[in-house]
């Protein structure tokens with residue numbers, strides 16, 4: 001007798017998955033940290049590799065039965081080394097935050113000084129922000145962006161680093177639409193002998209595709225998630241110079257984690273293979289072209305953009321001229337089939353739970369094959385929504401238009417209707 005599948009064992013959960021598939025098919029997904037993985041990545045991630053424990057590293061494990069798992073992990077490592085040109089890659093971090101915690105463990109003791117981009121200026125919690133363990137267990141100082149153009153303020157970075165003498169200087173962002181100048185950070189880190197760590201979680205796919213400069217060879221350590229522009233499963237990686245390989249590996253295991261999630265490692269290996277293809281280079285270029293097209297179209301609809309535009313996958317919209325807060329705008333947009341997140345803008349006069357901005361990224365729409373014409377339509381939808389966020393009938397009409405537009409661009413990994 002055939003073993004029962006999910007529909008039979010747990011129809012409730014199966015229905016929830018089907019409903020999420022429908023949501024992902026019918027809506028314009030603009031959360032800048034999300035994407036659609038390929039069917040191949042999904043298959044590897046949903047495989048029997050989830051059954052195996054493998055604490056340790058290839059050929060140095062604590063349990064037997066690693067004949068296959070060692071090969072899976074080595075495949076992921078070798079592909080990522082080739083893709084990014086890194087000396088050493090650790091593929092075991094469960095995601096981006098654990099990857100960053102491992103960097104602290106590798107180079108710092110509790111209470112050591114660290115410096116990163118402040119959260120309200122576009123940094124990540126784990127770059128030392130006060131509510132994170134990284135702000136509580138380390139002496140953290142944050143740098144920001146300039147008031148006039150909202151670009152990273154390197155005078156401030158230098159002044160804070162000279163005064164605070166961090167063990168780690170973080171460069172990396174979650175809501176910054178411009179190119180990161182890794183060499184400038186390197187120069188500043190060298191003034192005080194700091195480890196320079198680049199967190200490229202948002203832009204990893206752009207770096208891999210050659211449309212954003214790479215920090216490899218400049219930063220001592222590079223961390224990333226694998227599921228944003230890189231289009232892999234939810235996971236984390238750490239890349240570093242050979243001299244730091246041991247410290248990083250020991251920090252991940254046994255310092256911070258137990259057994260790696262081998263099904264995720266397999267999905268990462270597949271994504272790294274996909275990212276080596278010429279198609280992926282084109283994909284990365286298209287992500288940026290779409291973000292620029294969206295930025296232009298939004299400016300044309302009277303939206304205000306932080307820094308005036310974008311160099312990467314992301315636009316950060318200041319809604320102040322539209323006289324609506326980020327949260328009501330994001331909620332109305334969601335009802336209209338346009339999914340983004342409300343976000344603080346630099347020097348935001350409003351509170352983080354209802355800030356002045358929304359953040360949008362083009363990686364997922366680009367994975368569906370959408371282009372500049374769809375970005376133009378999207379900006380038009382958005383303008384109609386923010387002008388009448390309480391008009392439920394209008395929002396429903398726009399949602400229907402969005403659904404119709406989406407139906408022409410089937411998403412990778414989702415069952416076809």
Ligand code: DSN
Nearest residue numbers: 032033096124174175
């Ligand atoms: N949550 C991710 C993002 O949305 O940018 C960062 O961890």
